[in-house]
Amino acid sequence: DDNDFVQDQESRLPLIGLYSAFKELKNLDYEKAFVLPCDTPLIKLELIDFLINQSKTFDCCIPEWRKSYLEPLFAIYSVNKAYETSLKNLRQKRYKLTKIIDQNWKTNYISIDQGIKKIDPNLLSFKNINKLEDIKILESILEKNQ
Secondary structure, X not given: OOHHHHOOOOOOOHHHHHHHHHHHHHHOOOOEEEEOOOOOOOOXXXXXXXXXXXXXXXXXXXXXXXXXXXXXXXXXXXXXXXXXXXXXXXXXXXXXXXXXXXXXXXXXXXXXXXXXXXXXXXXHHHOOOOOHHHHHHHXXXXXXXX
């Protein structure tokens, strides 16, 4: 039952959102889920296509920065495996998003420097828009691209 671990937790935990999504997708018999952040409006369609193609035979496909920093909110997951792992992590109060990825999974770590930059050289797909000044930067970028 969901109330076993959600009662005492802040409902704003990103892991609870991911768990809820994986649970619903599992109930609908989806095999994979492409998780994207809501604050990155410049995601390139070519990058989405690339990651989908890179994920076909993997349990997880996730962008990786140079120092092994992962992008868990910009990744493709096996719904069943991510559901089970996120449920286990919530019960164990392990809220770090990268802990969704089990070391027994077949994971495709996509180098941002060597793979993704070929598709998105300025890495605009990863540009977060969180503050007013970010919106001004976004407007400037969009004006240049028109």
